[in-house]
Amino acid sequence: MTDAHAAVSRKRGINPIWFVPIVALVLGIWMVIYTLQSEGPDITITFSTAEGIEQGKTKVKLRDVDIGLVETVELGEDLESVVITISLEKTAEPLLRENTQFWVVRPRIGKSGVTGLGTLLSGGYIQLAPGDGADGKRAYVGLEEPPVTPSSTPGVRLVLTADKAGSVSAGDPVLFKGYQVGRVETEIFDIERQLLTYEIFIDAPYDQKLTSRHRFWDVSGVSARAGADGIEIDSVALETLLIGGVEVGLPLGVEPGQPIETGSEFELYGSFADVNKRPYRYSxxxxxxxxxxxxxxxxxxxxxxxxxxxxxxxxxxxxxxxxxxxxxxxxxxxxxxxxxxxxxxxxxxxxxxxxxxxxxxxxxxxxxxxxxxxxxxxxxxxxxxxxxxxxxxxxxxxxxxxxxxxxxxxxxxxxxxxxxASGLDGIQQKLTVFLDKLNELPLEGTVQEAQNTLASLDRLVAGDGMQSLPASLDETLKELQQTLSSLSADSELQTRLLPTITELERTLTSLRLVLDTLDEQPNALIFNRKYKDDPRPPAGSQ
Amino acid sequence: MRMTTVAASTVLLLPLLLLGGCSSTPSEPTLYLLRGQPAEGSGEVAASLRFGLGRVILAPYLLSSTGLVVETAPGEVRSARLHRWAEPLDAGMRWFVRTEIARSLGHEVGGGLSDVMDWDYTIDLYVGRLHGSMSGDAMIEAAWVLRVAHDDTALREYRFGKRVPLPQAGYAGLVAAEEDLLRQLSAQIAESLRPYAEQAMSAAEDPDGAAEPAGAP
Incomplete structure (x- = not known):
């Protein structure tokens, strides 16, 4: 019997069974990476209330496109606010900038109408309004009211101040020649300055037309003036009449000034008449x-x-x-x-x-x-x-x-x-001074002296000498008349006097000649003067 | 002793000097009378109109002496010592001019004897230049103003300037030339009066249409 021995040899290499976990690991890593790459950022938004917001249901929209979902809804640390965590899609990451705004869209009834009716059925959602500024921001404070003007809208923001509240409020139109060119965004009472402050937005390109000399006035209402031409009533569009508004324009007779800049502050006048009363800002x-x-x-x-x-x-x-x-x-x-x-x-x-x-x-x-x-x-x-x-x-x-x-x-x-002092008052003052001086005069004494003088004069006139004066005066006048008649042009005196004067003139002329001679030759009285021969004028040529 | 001799000599010499001075014979000046031709006949100032020679005013250099004046160089005059007017020149000129105007006009002209208030018109004469020159000429420059007698209103003013040659050398020739100049001046004055005289004559012939003499033609 031969023993059969199995030859055992170690097979070199990796058991194919290990491919299963490797592939699983690779897939897992890939899925993690994919998930990490496809997931958008998480942000937190703080609201004062979570009304209409539900965890895992409320969406974040931009132009009615879903770009995120509310992950969690938690109370803030101060218990006065609600912090909502939102998971945004990857494509929404570039929208997260410094001035990006969020607010809850829910049904609202305002001056400009009813908005958000669609959310009655679909539920509220959070609206994102892209803004500008630095990116990378992840924590925001949501707006309790929808912004009147999106932050990316071209135009300028101005500040109007008024010393008392009128009928102007946020959302009211800003009119230029009756056409809406902007709107009132906010209405705040500045406690320090005791002024109502309105932030308004003027849309482009109308902002280019406004200058530093333009003025804003409240046009909410009807103004009536009664004059010689009758009663004149000014009114604006019915919408403005009902909900208020601000008109902008130049005061009468004022030329445009420098272009306005964002943040410029203007006074909000009560009416156009007030503008024309005080059309300038600086005084x-x-x-x-x-x-x-x-x-x-x-x-x-x-x-x-x-x-x-x-x-x-x-x-x-x-x-x-x-x-x-x-x-x-x-x-x-x-x-x-x-x-x-x-x-x-x-x-x-x-x-x-x-x-x-x-x-x-x-x-x-x-x-x-x-x-x-x-x-x-x-x-x-x-x-x-x-x-x-x-x-x-x-x-x-x-x-x-x-x-x-x-x-x-x-x-x-x-x-x-x-x-x-001038005019009537000046005259009055001078008259007062004159009367004071007149009052200081000793009039009583003067009048008494005048009376005494008149009495003396009366006695003098009644005297015998004065009574005979007219007769003496008459004789004197007659003598004077006779004397004057002797001096008349045809009188004997004149007849004799005129030739005498003529002769006297000629004598003086001769005397002057003698004096001239003596002046030239002092011894001419004794010695005969030797004259040069008179020049002999020649005969003229005929 | 010596002083007594000098004083005695002086007392004797002084009368001698005085007598010597008086013994010299002064030169005798020739006097000229400005009268012109003697007027013959008689006349009466027109009843309807009468002219009178008013003021006769001569330039002062003509009255500073009675000698005839000769311009020896431009702007330089000399009054003759031995050839003089026989009377003040303004008096002689008044007589001469008045006579010559009357001769030219055919009417008597007042100016010496009659009452000036009876004249209708007065002639004021101004003579600014009347003298001879060493170039053998005599010259005159004169002006006269015709006035309304009763209020002395000036109606018109005339000017006359003339230069004539001396007919003979010497002062007799100068007197003759100046008489000629004054005669021509008088004729011009008479011409200026003639329209007024004719108007007065026509008014006298037609009493109904007699106009105020002061109304200048």
């Missing part, structure tokens, strides 16, 4: 003190230089005046340098742009120098009568030649221009 405030009554001087009254309007009256400074009155509650708060009882202080506003100066800080500085120079050379403010019937007054500035060089003073922390 200088001065105090003028008038020693006479300011009855008839109203805020808004013109300030003129030789008939040219350069500003307006702001107000009569009653508050500051009250502090200067003795016995006031706070006499210690009298403004430094404020004289007592020297006139009613009036605050006026002078606008450099009315004198063709720049409507800017540079224009203010230039105007200050002009006023300083003018005051030094005799410029004074006077109170003039604008309307004799109504008694309205205005402030007139002019150069006076008979005044000392003045200087700009200070009152209540404001520069003060010197004043002068």
């Amino acid at each position: 200088l405030e001065y105090v003028v003190r008038f020693p006479q009554s300011v009855r008839g001087l109203q805020p808004g009254a013109p300030v003129e230089f030789r008939g040219l309007r350069i500003g307006e009256v702001e107000r009569v400074m009653l508050t500051e005046l009250a502090r200067t009155i003795p016995g006031a509650s706070q006499p210690q708060s009298v403004p430094a340098g404020a004289p007592r009882g020297e006139g009613i202080p009036v605050l006026i506003r002078i606008e450099p742009a009315r004198l063709e100066r720049p409507d800017s800080e540079a224009g203010l500085e230039e105007m200050r120098k002009i006023l300083q120079f003018a005051v030094n050379n005799g410029m004074r403010a006077t109170l003039a009568t604008g309307n004799l019937l109504t008694g309205s007054l205005y402030v007139s500035m002019d150069l006076f030649s008979d005044v000392e060089p003045g200087k700009i003073g200070e009152y209540a922390g404001r520069p003060m221009l010197p004043t002068a």
Whole structure:
């Protein structure tokens, strides 16, 4: 019996069974890499509330295209907000920039209409608005309201300020010649400045047409004016009438200025009439003190230089005046340098742009120098009568030649221009001075002396000598007449006198010849003068 | 002793000097009368119109002496010592011119005797130049103004300038030449008055249409 032995040999190589896990590993790695490459970024957005947002359901859209999904919804650390984690698609990564905006689209009813009705059925979603700026941002603060203007819209953003709330609010149109060129985006009350601040957006290319001299005014409503031509009613489009709006334009008679820049601040006027009352932005405030009554001087009254309007009256400074009155509650708060009882202080506003100066800080500085120079050379403010019937007054500035060089003073922390009396008030003052001097005259004594003098004169006239005076005077006049008649042209005296005078003239002529001779030859009285022979004129040629 | 001799000599010499001075014979000047031809006959100033010679004003150099003036060089004159006018030149000229105007015009001209208030028109005469020259000429420059007598209003002004040769050498020739110049001047003055005279004559012939004499033709 032969034992059969199996020959065992080790087979070299890798068992094919290992291909299975290798392939699985490769596939796994590939899937990981693929997943990592195809997954978009995760971002967080903070909202004040998660209304309408559901984890794993609410989508993120751009132009109605899904680009992400809400992964988690969590309360913020301060418990006052909600932090939403969103997984965006890879293609949405370039959209994540500094100014990219997110807000929740849900049904809303606003001034401009009803929006988001489609979300009633489909549910809310988060809208992404691409922005500009640096990329790589991953944490955002969502908008509670949809932005009126997307951040990428071309145009300029401006700031309007108003001292009181009108009917303008966010979303209202901005009109230029009645056509909408922009909109009001936000409405904020600035506590520090005590002003209402509106942020508006002007669409391109209309922003190129607006300049620094354009003005904005509220056109929400109807304005009516009654005049000699009847009643005139101004209104705007029905939409603007109902929901409000802002009109932009140039004041009457004002030329366009410099192009506007983003962020420029303008005042929001109450009406176009207010714009024309004060069409310029920059103005200088001065105090003028008038020693006479300011009855008839109203805020808004013109300030003129030789008939040219350069500003307006702001107000009569009653508050500051009250502090200067003795016995006031706070006499210690009298403004430094404020004289007592020297006139009613009036605050006026002078606008450099009315004198063709720049409507800017540079224009203010230039105007200050002009006023300083003018005051030094005799410029004074006077109170003039604008309307004799109504008694309205205005402030007139002019150069006076008979005044000392003045200087700009200070009152209540404001520069003060010197004043002068003029017009009826000037006459009244001069009349008062004259009457005072007249009153000081000793009239009673003078009248008594005059009476005594008249009595003496009466006695003198009644005297015998005076009674005989007419007869003596008559005789004297007769004698005078006779004397004058003897001097008449045909009188004997004249007849004799004229030839005598003629003879006298000739004698004087002869005497002059003698004197000339003696002057030439002093001994001519004794010795005969030797004359040269007279020149002998020749005969003329015929 | 010596002083007494000198004083006595002086007392004797002084009268001798005075007598010697007086004994010299002064030159006798020749005097000329400006009258022209003597007027013959008589006349009456026209009743309807009368002219009168008013002011006769001569340049001062003609009145500074009575000698005849000769221009010895341009701008240089000399008044003759031995050839003089017999009377002040303005008086002689007034008589001469008035006579010559009347002769030319055919009317008497007032100017010396009658009352100036009776004249209708007055002639004021200004003579700025009247003298001879060493080139044998005599020259005159004059102007006259015709005025309304009652208010002295000037109506017209005329000018006259002339130069004539001396008919003979010497001052007699100069006097003759100046008389000739004044005669021509008077004729010109008479010509300027003639329209007024004719108007007055026509008015006198037609009393109904008589016009105010002051109305210049």
